[in-house]
Amino acid sequence: MDGPKEPTFPLLSSPDFVPEKYVRDISQNYVGGLELQLLKKKIQTLSDETNNNLKRNVYQNYVQFIEAAKEISHLEGEMYQLSHLLSEQRSLLTSLMNSSILEDQTHIKVHKHEKMDEQDVEEENKLKLATILEKVEGCKDIVEVEGRTFIHEGDLLEIDATENMALKFVHVYLFSDSLMITNRNSNPRSLTRFTYESIYELSSLAVVNVRDMGNIKHAFKLLIFPDTRVFQCSSNASKKEWLDKIDQAKKSKLASEQPKRESLLVEKTSPARMTFIESSHEEEPVIKIIINHPEWFLDIPDELDVCIAQRQFEEAVNYLNKAQMYINKTTDHQQIDMALTEIREKVEQKRNSLIEMLMKELEVNPEKSLQGGLRATRTAVRLLNQLGRSTQACDLFLKLCSNILKLQCKRVKREGSTTIYVRHLSSVVFTNMCSMSDEFLRAFPDSTDCASAYVVWASGELSLFTTHFAKQVFMPQTSLSTITECVELVRIQCEKLYSYGIDFRYQLDGTLRASLNKALSDAKDKLIDSIKLRVSEDKWIPINLKTKSALARCLQEYAQMGLKLDIYVTGDVWLQLTPSNLAFTKAFLILLEDCLKLKTTELLYTIDDTLCKVFEAQIRCYEHALRNESQHEQRQFIVKNIEFLLMVLYEFAQKKYRENSGYECEQLNKTATEFLGLLKGRGTKTKYSSEFL
Amino acid sequence: MSKKPTVQPALHKVIMVGSGGVGKSALTLQFMYDEFVEDYEPTKADSYRKKILLDGEEVQIDILDTAGQEDYAAIRDNYFRSGEGFLCIFSITEDESFQATQEFREQILRVKNDDNIPFLLVGNKCDLEEKRKVTFQEAQDRANKWGVPYVETSAKTREHVDKVFFDLMREIRARKKDENKTNNGRGKDKNKKKKLKCTIL
Numbered sequence: 053m054d055g056p057k058e059p060t061f062p063l064l065s066s067p068d069f070v071p072e073k074y075v076r077d078i079s080q081n082y083v084g085g086l087e088l089q090l091l092k093k094k095i096q097t098l099s100d101e102t103n104n105n106l107k108r109n110v111y112q113n114y115v116q117f118i119e120a121a122k123e124i125s126h127l128e129g130e131m132y133q134l135s136h137l138l139s140e141q142r143s144l145l146t147s148l149m150n151s152s153i154l155e156d157q158t159h160i161k162v163h164k165h166e167k168m169d170e171q172d173v174e175e176e177n178k179l180k181l182a183t184i185l186e187k188v189e190g191c192k193d194i195v196e197v198e199g200r201t202f203i204h205e206g207d208l209l210e211i212d213a214t215e216n217m218a219l220k221f222v223h224v225y226l227f228s229d230s231l232m233i234t235n236r237n238s239n240p241r242s243l244t245r246f247t248y249e250s251i252y253e254l255s256s257l258a259v260v261n262v263r264d265m266g267n268i269k270h271a272f273k274l275l276i277f278p279d280t281r282v283f284q285c286s287s288n289a290s291k292k293e294w295l296d297k298i299d300q301a302k303k304s305k306l307a308s309e310q311p312k313r314e315s316l317l318v319e320k321t322s323p324a325r326m327t328f329i330e331s332s333h334e335e336e337p338v339i340k341i342i343i344n345h346p347e348w349f350l351d352i353p354d355e356l357d358v359c360i361a362q363r364q365f366e367e368a369v370n371y372l373n374k375a376q377m378y379i380n381k382t383t384d385h386q387q388i389d390m391a392l393t394e395i396r397e398k399v400e401q402k403r404n405s406l407i408e409m410l411m412k413e414l415e416v417n418p419e420k421s422l423q424g425g426l427r428a429t430r431t432a433v434r435l436l437n438q439l440g441r442s443t444q445a446c447d448l449f450l451k452l453c454s455n456i457l458k459l460q461c462k463r464v465k466r467e468g469s470t471t472i473y474v475r476h477l478s479s480v481v482f483t484n485m486c487s488m489s490d491e492f493l494r495a496f497p498d499s500t501d502c503a504s505a506y507v508v509w510a511s512g513e514l515s516l517f518t519t520h521f522a523k524q525v526f527m528p529q530t531s532l533s534t535i536t537e538c539v540e541l542v543r544i545q546c547e548k549l550y551s552y553g554i555d556f557r558y559q560l561d562g563t564l565r566a567s568l569n570k571a572l573s574d575a576k577d578k579l580i581d582s583i584k585l586r587v588s589e590d591k592w593i594p595i596n597l598k599t600k601s602a603l604a605r606c607l608q609e610y611a612q613m614g615l616k617l618d619i620y621v622t623g624d625v626w627l628q629l630t631p632s633n634l635a636f637t638k639a640f641l642i643l644l645e646d647c648l649k650l651k652t653t654e655l656l657y658t659i660d661d662t663l664c665k666v667f668e669a670q671i672r673c674y675e676h677a678l679r680n681e682s683q684h685e686q687r688q689f690i691v692k693n694i695e696f697l698l699m700v701l702y703e704f705a706q707k708k709y710r711e712n713s714g715y716e717c718e719q720l721n722k723t724a725t726e727f728l729g730l731l732k733g734r735g736t737k738t739k740y741s742s743e744f745l
Numbered sequence: 746m747s748k749k750p751t752v753q754p755a756l757h758k759v760i761m762v763g764s765g766g767v768g769k770s771a772l773t774l775q776f777m778y779d780e781f782v783e784d785y786e787p788t789k790a791d792s793y794r795k796k797i798l799l800d801g802e803e804v805q806i807d808i809l810d811t812a813g814q815e816d817y818a819a820i821r822d823n824y825f826r827s828g829e830g831f832l833c834i835f836s837i838t839e840d841e842s843f844q845a846t847q848e849f850r851e852q853i854l855r856v857k858n859d860d861n862i863p864f865l866l867v868g869n870k871c872d873l874e875e876k877r878k879v880t881f882q883e884a885q886d887r888a889n890k891w892g893v894p895y896v897e898t899s900a901k902t903r904e905h906v907d908k909v910f911f912d913l914m915r916e917i918r919a920r921k922k923d924e925n926k927t928n929n930g931r932g933k934d935k936n937k938k939k940k941l942k943c944t945i946l
């Protein structure tokens with residue numbers, strides 16, 4: 053038969069444990085109160101242990117929970133950064149696309165020209181070719197070929213075909229009938245950028261796509277008997293563009309020559325004859341539309357000029373919108389004529405120059421005063437948003453913000469105490485950031501791209517500030533209390549940004565962590581040094597405060613810190629504590645206060661360590677003194693003081709700690725318990741018995 | 746010694762000619778990268794370059810894979826002009842492509858103005874024996890008439906792929922040596938001259 057088992061964790065926590073049955077078993081098997089009391093005590097310790105475990109677990113999970121929350125907010129920040137990067141990429145891509153669309157347009161124009169009067173074609177071309185003439189020295193002949201139109205241009209790198217080496221940069225123009233190579237003008241004072249080198253007829257130009265030439269990528273070849281010229285493009289896309297455009301030009305040319313060549317081709321039954329000639333399209337009949345546009349529409353380019361010159365930007369945008377609406381309406385009905393095209397182009401030009409002007413308005417300029425602050429940007433930003441340039445406006449806006457912030461910070465003079473300076477500076481920084489946030493939300497209300505750009509900006513500004521802050525505050529001569537005060541100040545300021553949905557506490561704490569760790573450990577070393585010094589000077593006799601009022605003042609001072617020392621008063625002027633202990637109490641309470649203010653999970657270890665090491669140092673010194681003291685009275689007095697440390701001060705510190713964090717300082721508990729043995733000789737057990745601790 | 750970073754090995758320029766779809770690109774890609782391309786994508790004019798060992802000597806081959814057709818005769822001529830040797834390809838499964846070789850041959854001879862230009866007649870797709878339209882004898886006869894070798898290949902099974910390129914390159918190399926001889930009298934002189942040139946460089 054089995055007696056009831058000893059109460060243990062596994063037993064009590066096993067799933068088939070039935071309390072009623074267990075109690076019944078016990079009452080059957082145990083006789084006498086003593087045994088039962090023993091058992092009760094055992095169960096009591098189990099219960100205490102469980103309690104402690106529970107506390108520890110809650111605390112550990114709590115820490116994990118906080119960690120997880122921090123990680124999430126980290127992640128959030130990173131997502132913002134990513135989003136910012138992505139939107140930057142996107143704007144880059146759109147700008148690339150825009151540029152290629154423009155080139156396509158020039159190409160479309162070539163087609164359009166076929167449908168237009170020959171006179172107009174020449175007109176258009178002359179303009180284009182004229183700009184080329186201005187840029188390229190010695191190519192006067194290009195204008196002399198009738199019907200030649202410009203299609204494409206670009207920089208290429210010429211490669212030595214046999215040696216696989218770069219030869220020179222060339223600038224190449226593709227016309228409807230030929231390809232012109234120009235070199236960079238070596239004379240820097242010359243007005244033209246390029247010099248004419250050679251021109252090749254498309255109808256005899258053999259172009260080869262270089263698919264593989266070792267390390268030379270994105271290249272194509274021109275076979276010009278007896279030479280082979282290799283050109284390298286900047287990218288595969290650019291190469292494809294060149295090859296496609298040359299091919300396209302060749303086909304168009306062939307199509308236009310078709311009537312002339314047809315007889316020739318029929319005669320030649322060459323296997324190299326192309327198939328698409330048969331299917332090539334008939335030339336479409338030329339359609340001419342003339343529309344009577346309203347007067348106001350025809351005047352719009354001039355009106356725009358006036359508005360822009362007089363800086364009436366708002367008005368200008370109105371005109372642009374009006375014009376755009378009219379153009380859209382008319383093109384919807386497919387009624388495009390020369391006048392419309394012309395005005396459309398002009399309007400587009402004006403739009404671009406308006407955008408440029410507006411961006412200038414936002415640019416940071418040393419000559420421009422920032423008097424108006426961000427308010428002064430409102431119009432420009434709003435108009436740029438309307439013109440679809442939010443991203444650029446946002447960038448400029450934020451640059452401006454940075455500048456204003458920098459200027460404002462410079463105005464804060466470094467005078468008075470560090471705390472005053474930090475208070476002033478952080479208030480300037482964060483108040484400004486708040487008002488900038490306001491202004492930003494106003495200016496870019498619903499663009500997520502802009503919002504993430506803003507978060508990235510704010511994070512950058514905060515880094516700048518924290519670096520500066522750290523330089524000012526973390527200096528060897530600054531006391532921990534001052535540091536604490538400054539850090540607290542900044543944390544509170546930082547929380548101002550919460551209302552804008554931006555939480556930078558983790559970033560702030562992260563940046564300051566290393567410095568704070570060091571400051572705490574420095575403070576610890578300093579305190580321990582002064583403990584040793586004070587203890588060595590102690591005579592181990594009670595403090596005589598000389599007058600009643602002095603005693604009262606002293607008591608009041610500690611009472612204000614929350615510690616009642618009244619029970620240590622004897623007579624009118626005596627305090628039953630050593631001077632070194634009284635001084636330590638004050639220093640320790642200040643340290644505790646600072647530590648609790650600074651506390652974050654990341655600093656927890658250092659803080660606990662600092663508190664414990666300092667506390668331990670004091671007791672160790674007393675333990676040492678006790679060992680070396682032979683006088684009975686003095687010994688008694690030392691023990692009494694140790695008791696003060698381990699009971700009164702310890703209990704008070706734990707209370708404070710608990711109030712702040714909801715649990716006690718485990719490490720301090722351990723340290724104190726370690727020294728409880730010192731009190732043994734006294735025999736008198738207080739309510740703070742070792743059992744309780 | 747030499748100013749140039751590397752002295753490039755001799756370069757032999759090969760051109761693939763033939764009607765569309767006979768396997769010019771497939772042969773080229775098989776030779777270059779040991780892979781067979783199943784889908785047909787018309788070529789415009791692609792070039793490839795590769796370093797190979799030809800009978801123990803490092804040389805470079807430059808392959809110009811042409812389109813089956815070119816709109817402008819002048820352009821086609823410029824392509825042909827750049828070649829030092831030709832693989833004239835037809836598909837044994839398509840008689841029309843075989844007939845077209847005659848035209849290509851004439852164009853090449855006209856452009857190069859040289860009856861002894863390195864040239865191989867290549868009957869490709871020999872893995873498709875069951876679809877054969879051009880007999881071996883027919884093709885061999887034409888090659889004999891032209892005084893060129895005839896080889897049947899398969900870009901799919903890689904049969905004779907290396908052979909046609911290497912045979913052609915040997916011919917090109919031999920031709921270049923001959924030319925040097927005729928240009929410089931004896932071949933040894935040319936060698937000396939070459940060495941001299943190197944040291945000058």
Ligand SMILES: Nc1nc2c(ncn2[C@@H]2O[C@H](COP(=O)(O)OP(=O)(O)O)[C@@H](O)[C@H]2O)c(=O)[nH]1
Nearest residue numbers: 765766767768769770771783785870899900901
């Ligand atoms: N079965 C077989 N198919 C081939 C062979 N060579 C090429 N082809 C196929 O024929 C088609 C045309 O080949 P391609 O190389 O593009 O011809 P190209 O126009 O002369 O360059 C492709 O679908 C190839 O897969 C071959 O040797 N055997």
Ligand SMILES: [Mg+2]
Nearest residue numbers: 769770787788
């Ligand atoms: Mg091909």
